[in-house]
Amino acid sequence: MKKQAASNRVLVQPERGKSMYDYILPVSNKDIISIAKRAFNLVDPRLMGHGERVANIMFQMMKAEGGYTPVQMRNLLTLAVLHDIGAYKTDEIDHMVEFETKHVWNHSIYGYLFLDYFSLFKELSKVVLFHHSSWKQLENMADVSEPVKKAAQMLQLADRLDIYFENPKNRMGREPFLTYLERERDRKFSSEVIDLLLDTPLVPPSCDYIGISPQFDRIMETVPFTxxxxxxxxxxxxxxxxxxxxxxxxxxxxxxxxxxxxxxxxxxxxxxxxxxxxxxxxxxxxxxxxxxxxxxxxxxxxxxxxxxxxxxxxxxxxxxxxxxxxxxxxxxxxxxxxxxxxxxxxxxxxxxxxxxxxxxxxxxxxxxxxxxxxxxxxxxxxxxxxxxxxxxxxxxxxxxxxxxxxxxxxxxxxxxxxxxxxxxxxxxxxxxxxxxxxxxxxxxxxxx
CATH class of the missing domain: 1.10.3210.10 (Hypothetical protein af1432)
Structure with a gap:
């Protein structure tokens, strides 16, 4: 950081609505997200790398749909990396890593509250709140915007895809997964997000989707965080x-x-x-x-x-x-x-x-x-x-x-x-x- 002149009182009270401190952490987008990823990796070994893989899956779905601005993509992908931030607060990780999971509201609520109270992604916080809600529940929620519903569904489908194929027993189970998607079409997942996933290269015959796309890293750096x-x-x-x-x-x-x-x-x-x-x-x-x-x-x-x-x-x-x-x-x-x-x-x-x-x-x-x-x-x-x-x-x-x-x-x-x-x-x-x-x-x- 550039050296500045000495002063007796170098920090000032912030204006109303700004941070309580005037300080700068000189890091890039990749640095701040890397800090968050490594922190989450310590919560539970089963979540190791989960957020980044989920974000990469969402990136492929958003790319297949098209029409997202670089800022929209960066913000939604950041949200995907951070989507389990509430997990540390609960004892439900055992249920979170089950494929057919139920009753995992706790970490979704805490994640939503942290985003709502402490981040500048407030308008997207309900995406995390509803990322375990079924499409049948979401489609009738008049107080939830359509973009939030779609993003919550994309996040949930990306989350479930990663959980499914991270289980070694399912690595070659492409057909059972596709059968599951069709069974849950317009029930757990909307047809729109299922079709988006099927338009990506993430469910190939080998189901080897684990690698993070270089394009994903580039898009995360395209618009620097303020x-x-x-x-x-x-x-x-x-x-x-x-x-x-x-x-x-x-x-x-x-x-x-x-x-x-x-x-x-x-x-x-x-x-x-x-x-x-x-x-x-x-x-x-x-x-x-x-x-x-x-x-x-x-x-x-x-x-x-x-x-x-x-x-x-x-x-x-x-x-x-x-x-x-x-x-x-x-x-x-x-x-x-x-x-x-x-x-x-x-x-x-x-x-x-x-x-x-x-x-x-x-x-x-x-x-x-x-x-x-x-x-x-x-x-x-x-x-x-x-x-x-x-x-x-x-x-x-x-x-x-x-x-x-x-x-x-x-x-x-x-x-x-x-x-x-x-x-x-x-x-x-x-x-x-x-x-x-x-x-x-x-x-x-x-x-x-």
Whole structure:
């Protein structure tokens, strides 16, 4: 990123309707989608690569139909890659990977809510909500637009095709699959989307459709995401992880706000503050691959469970890959390192840890102490600062940064409360809407 002039206050409050932060993650379309794909791959091994293959199938169907603009194609294909974003929140993956699946509303609802609340693809969010609805249900929904109905059907058919042929028992089962499609014509799937699929090269005699078309990669790069679009995808992914339980809802935002406030005071240059903000936002992505029973265990973890928990840093490294700068990646990956070498995962020492990395390590501890967990309440100001100063005195944390935090604690935590309040309200609203939508969909499912 281009270096910019130093300033005492390099971040500004955003205008109404814009992001709560002014930061830029300098990545391409391919990078941001790759981060999302690698994160989803950790949810369950059976979903490995599923989103990208489904998007590739949809691409072939859209190409067969024609008439889509590059922006429409990019947005629908992005949606297809992300369509299982709600899966982490449920225990229904066993049913999702069954071919003749039923009653998998939960992940569809959560996926819809994440898209509706946190992304710029709001107008397409119902595509994910209805991607397990039958055509018989959809065709009579007057409040759902025809383009959304068609896209939801295309997504469902692509999803089922991938699930079917990913089962080794079905690799040579072209005729049974075609028989299934004809049986479900105008019942589960509309004739229109079945015919679109049959116009593609995806159901050849060998059924070897797994390769991703080079054209698919090219179309995903044709229209670059705006900074706002990239941020919305990233935030949706981060909140999907944080929203695993009410105890983790605000952790990333709290860590990010504290980090940015300290970076503004200590780092000066805007690009350095930007790197701190990005690293803080990304620091816990790997927790998507940690079982929730370990994340929320109500007590001290066993040595074995602690090793699993600590692996979230390595999983974060896998998710980020080469998609972000080394500066941002190292800020994200070193938030559990200590100045005396007693931290993890690499046991780095003071000489290895720069100021941005030390800032996020301290912010992460403050967020953990002041937040609630299943096994603890929020620490008071005095107790939090006591822990931090004690760790600084032991040579674990940077004493200068801790001293600045102590001096500005009230101001910084006021900013935390200002930023996390709306998110907590949104979380509660999403929970309420989840139950409301589930009730409505189950009612529709029971209609003749």
């Amino acid at each position: 900074e706002e679009e990239k941020e919305s995808i990233l935030q949706m992914l981060i909140y999907a992880i944080d929203f695993r339980s009410p105890h983790t809802v605000t952790h990333t935002i709290t860590t990010s706000v504290i980090s940015s406030e300290l970076a503004i005071l200590l780092c000066g240059q805007k690009h350095a503050v930007n790197d701190v903000m990005c690293g803080a936002m990304l620091h816990d992505l790997g927790k998507i691959g940690i079982p929730v029973e370990i994340l929320e265990y109500p007590g001290k973890l066993s040595p074995q469970a602690m090793n699993v928990m600590r692996n979230h840093v390595n999983l974060t490294e896998y998710i980020l890959g080469d998609s972000v700068s080394d500066a941002v990646k190292n800020i994200a990956l070193r938030h559990h390192e200590k100045l005396d070498g007693s931290g993890y995962p690499r046991g780095l020492r003071a000489a290895d840890l720069n100021v941005p990395q030390r800032i996020v390590a301290i912010a992460d501890i403050v967020s953990a102490l002041t937040g609630t967990r299943s096994y603890k309440g929020a620490y008071s100001k005095n107790r939090t600062l006591g822990v931090l100063t004690g760790m600084a005195e032991q040579g674990l944390l940077d004493s200068g940064i801790v001293g600045l935090l102590v001096e500005r604690y009230d101001e910084i935590m006021d900013s935390v409360r200002e930023k996390t309040g709306p998110l907590l309200e949104k979380y509660q609203e999403m929970q309420d809407r989840y139950w409301e939508i589930l009730y409505q969909l189950e009612e529709k499912e029971g209609e003749p």
